[in-house]
Amino acid sequence: MQIIADLHLHSRFSRAVSPQMTIEGIAGWARKKGIGLVATGDWTHPMWMREIGEKLEEDGSGLLQLKSNAHAEVANENLDPSSVASAFSPATPSLRASEAGQNFVRSPHAQQPQFLLSTEISCIYSQGGKTRRVHTLIWMPTIASAMNFSKELTKRGCNLLSDGRPIIGLSLINLAETVFSVEPRALIVPAHIWTPWFSVYGKMGGFESLEEAFGEFANRIYAVETGLSSSPDMNWLIKELDSRAIISFSDAHSGAKLGREATVFEIDERENDEHKIKKQDERMITYEDIVEALKQASLESRALKVGVEDRTSKIEKSNPLSATNPLPPSSMLHLPAFIAYTIEFYPEEGKYHHTGHRDCSVRLTPQETVTKGTTCPVCGKPLTQGVMQRVEELATRIQNSEFRIQNEIKLLYNKEYPSRPPFVMLVPLKEIISEAIGSPVASSKTQLYYEKLVSQFGGEFNVLLHADLPEITKYSTAEISDGVRKVRIGDIVIDPGYDGVFGVVKIWKSDKERALVDTSKEQLGLF
Ligand SMILES: [Zn+2]
Ligand SMILES: [Zn+2]
Ligand SMILES: [Zn+2]
Numbered sequence: 093m094q095i096i097a098d099l100h101l102h103s104r105f106s107r108a109v110s111p112q113m114t115i116e117g118i119a120g121w122a123r124k125k126g127i128g129l130v131a132t133g134d135w136t137h138p139m140w141m142r143e144i145g146e147k148l149e150e151d152g153s154g155l156l157q158l159k160s161n162a163h164a165e166v167a168n169e170n171l172d173p174s175s176v177a178s179a180f181s182p183a184t185p186s187l188r189a190s191e192a193g194q195n196f197v198r199s200p201h202a203q204q205p206q207f208l209l210s211t212e213i214s215c216i217y218s219q220g221g222k223t224r225r226v227h228t229l230i231w232m233p234t235i236a237s238a239m240n241f242s243k244e245l246t247k248r249g250c251n252l253l254s255d256g257r258p259i260i261g262l263s264l265i266n267l268a269e270t271v272f273s274v275e276p277r278a279l280i281v282p283a284h285i286w287t288p289w290f291s292v293y294g295k296m297g298g299f300e301s302l303e304e305a306f307g308e309f310a311n312r313i314y315a316v317e318t319g320l321s322s323s324p325d326m327n328w329l330i331k332e333l334d335s336r337a338i339i340s341f342s343d344a345h346s347g348a349k350l351g352r353e354a355t356v357f358e359i360d361e362r363e364n365d366e367h368k369i370k371k372q373d374e375r376m377i378t379y380e381d382i383v384e385a386l387k388q389a390s391l392e393s394r395a396l397k398v399g400v401e402d403r404t405s406k407i408e409k410s411n412p413l414s415a416t417n418p419l420p421p422s423s424m425l426h427l428p429a430f431i432a433y434t435i436e437f438y439p440e441e442g443k444y445h446h447t448g449h450r451d452c453s454v455r456l457t458p459q460e461t462v463t464k465g466t467t468c469p470v471c472g473k474p475l476t477q478g479v480m481q482r483v484e485e486l487a488t489r490i491q492n493s494e495f496r497i498q499n500e501i502k503l504l505y506n507k508e509y510p511s512r513p514p515f516v517m518l519v520p521l522k523e524i525i526s527e528a529i530g531s532p533v534a535s536s537k538t539q540l541y542y543e544k545l546v547s548q549f550g551g552e553f554n555v556l557l558h559a560d561l562p563e564i565t566k567y568s569t570a571e572i573s574d575g576v577r578k579v580r581i582g583d584i585v586i587d588p589g590y591d592g593v594f595g596v597v598k599i600w601k602s603d604k605e606r607a608l609v610d611t612s613k614e615q616l617g618l619f
Contacts, residue, residue, distance in 0.1 A: 126551025154379020284319025321442025
């Protein structure tokens with residue numbers, strides 16, 4: 093069984109976060125996307141922790157569930173019934189009012205998501221004569237441990253009420269020491285590891301290695317988060333990451349952004365002890381599963397070193413995107429859980445992909461910085477180094493990925509270590525719809541098609557990854573269906589981001605290309 097997880101997001105107690113990021117709002121959006129395991133975010137914030145305690149309960153597996161008095165809700169972004177009527181011509185019957193309303197998911201797996209206690213800490217301190225600014229995720233298996241850790245931070249003078257993502261003056265080494273002294277089972281995951289200003293490898297505030305950053309605790313870092321500006325293949329170039337899981341999450345500040353990056357865990361359904369089973373035949377993911385899945389990468393790299401057969405051939409035979417895998421590799425190898433694949437944003441879309449200077453609209457590729465240098469040719473200020481250039485600085489090998497089309501989806505694999513989880517790059521469904529129908533992302537017309545498809549196929553990820561294209565056409569338009577097809581095989585155009593400017597994705601190279609889509613099979617009058 094596969095579970096899509098998004099384990100980095102923020103509550104409404106963090107700066108610049110939507111007021112709809114309540115527990116119930118997060119749960120509602122998780123269902124709408126098809127996310128089975130989601131972060132609480134921000135548990136160091138006392139008021140948010142109170143809300144966590146009111147709405148969630150521990151299920152005994154190291155994760156949390158909604159209490160029976162709490163209900164997943166999806167706020168209806170700017171979709172008011174009067175705009176629904178004007179979005180479609182009078183000849184086109186609109187969605188029934190109830191369908192355009194709240195709580196839309198009728199997924200076959202319409203159960204509530206599980207929650208993981210995941211928070212983000214910003215460490216700002218000085219080491220080796222340089223100011224370090226690094227964000228890390230901290231995952232805890234119990235509310236008690238989370239609260240004990242918060243107490244430790246308060247003792248050290250940290251104002252936890254100031255923000256959902258607090259700033260502390262502790263070094264990463266002291267942070268790790270504190271975390272593990274409170275809870276040995278805790279997990280520390282360096283966040284968006286390449287962003288220039290706030291990450292462990294960041295040029296401006298980071299380090300040259302995990303070793304340098306975490307000292308003796310480096311061997312307890314089992315995973316790193318790619319962040320929006322990097323994809324796993326970029327991380328595969330770094331030797332010290334061979335033994336770490338490369339995972340991806342959204343860092344969402346609003347519900348609609350949930351799952352824009354995600355990690356898909358595969359768990360062995362036959363695993364069957366009393367804590368792990370919720371109902372008969374319904375195996376839930378546990379905290380231990382997550383720990384095991386993250387440790388997999390280090391076990392594998394060790395196995396490869398001593399020449400032990402890895403699980404490559406078994407994985408190759410199976411399709412990581414198939415939920416009904418006849419022979420899941422996990423059961424063959426008795427792995428209770430592992431990472432099946434990750435879902436990525438196009439790294440070029442990230443706002444620090446290339447080097448540049450925003451105010452002067454200057455953007456350089458790593459090759460161009462070699463010839464043109466790293467100061468702005470317009471104003472002479474230093475350029476903000478992009479993730480691509482930074483990766484090349486720390487890289488120990490050259491590009492080693494290869495793609496395979498499986499089930500009409502393009503997956504990227506590591507050529508050297510093919511047993512590493514592959515990844516797929518996606519574009520959010522609303523952006524596909526928007527471009528396909530030529531209407532803004534926030535328009536009610538885009539919104540209506542989105543709601544229709546998401547409800548029909550039981551979540552956004554089902555539409556993006558699993559739904560049959562003719563079926564998508566049936567419930568939307570031929571252009572939308574073609575847009576999904578193009579995203580699945582990676583046939584899109586991207587204008588890369590730089591110095592805080594997001595990159596721009598285009599599904600069709602031109603209106604002319606889009607006009608060639610065969611609309612003859614489209615069924616009319618569905619609304
Ligand atoms: Zn961060
Ligand atoms: Zn964050
Ligand atoms: Zn400039």
